[in-house]
Amino acid sequence: DVKVTQSSRYLVKRTGEKVFLECVQDMDHENMFWYRQDPGLGLRLIYFSYDVKMKEKGDIPEGYSVSREKKERFSLILESASTNQTSMYLCASRSGTGSQLVRYEQYFGPGTRLTVT
Amino acid sequence: QKEVEQDPGPLSVPEGAIVSLNCTYSNSAFQYFMWYRQYSRKGPELLMYTYSSGNKEDGRFTAQVDKSSKYISLFIRDSQPSDSATYLCAILAAGGTSYGKLTFGQGTILTVHP
Numbered sequence: 001d002v003k004v005t006q007s008s009r010y011l012v013k014r015t016g017e018k019v020f021l022e023c024v025q026d027m028d029h030e031n032m033f034w035y036r037q038d039p040g041l042g043l044r045l046i047y048f049s050y051d052v053k054m055k056e057k058g059d060i061p062e063g064y065s066v067s068r069e070k071k072e073r074f075s076l077i078l079e080s081a082s083t084n085q086t087s088m089y090l091c092a093s094r095s096g097t098g099s100q101l102v103r104y105e106q107y108f109g110p111g112t113r114l115t116v117t
Numbered sequence: 118q119k120e121v122e123q124d125p126g127p128l129s130v131p132e133g134a135i136v137s138l139n140c141t142y143s144n145s146a147f148q149y150f151m152w153y154r155q156y157s158r159k160g161p162e163l164l165m166y167t168y169s170s171g172n173k174e175d176g177r178f179t180a181q182v183d184k185s186s187k188y189i190s191l192f193i194r195d196s197q198p199s200d201s202a203t204y205l206c207a208i209l210a211a212g213g214t215s216y217g218k219l220t221f222g223q224g225t226i227l228t229v230h231p
Binding site for chain 1: 121123125158159160161162163166205217218219221222223224
């Protein structure tokens with residue numbers, strides 16, 4: 001049974017703080033993703049990684065960075081948190097490389113609700 | 118214009134009703150079509166996955182794809198209170214620079230009341 005876990009369910013941070021969100025998957029998936037989810041906007045891709053130490057920008061990377069030092073772990077970093085980064089953050093993982101990338105299900109973690117005050 | 122547009126709802130129906138959830142998309146590279154269900158305070162879970170035009174049934178759920186109109190639907194028959202959740206359409210690109218990228222609709226909140 002695939003499991004994607006996120007380090008915190010709820011987080012409250014102050015403006016300007018550096019914030020780390022951690023995600024771990026236990027199925028040896030090559031690909032990992034960070035999304036944010038906001039009412040009326042759905043899920044928007046922030047960054048993704050298809051291999052260790054590799055990263056690609058998604059649709060809304062501004063204000064975020066990521067780190068993938070180990071295959072099972074993908075971290076999202078808010079260098080200087082701002083109130084407009086208050087959101088639900090969802091991590092996901094998916095198997096597959098190359099042409100197989102489209103054949104596999106994407107699994108999500110439970111989410112981290114981040115509030116920046 | 119968003120690449121995937123989903124009827125935003127919210128939708129409130131009585132138990133036993135037939136529910137119709139709909140999305141349209143604009144990118145012809147989109148070839149794989151999914152519906153995710155997200156319960157409150159949980160991550161999305163895959164409900165249905167199809168890659169061809171036509172209907173796919175799984176119990177009370179039917180996913181319908183019309184590639185010529187770029188229109189996808191999810192029908193829920195005999196809806197139950199346990200179906201109350203947010204439903205997200207998601208479409209996977211199988212070509213071009215967005216290969217393998219999953220694009221989501223905005224989500225529809227469904228409430229089925231007893």
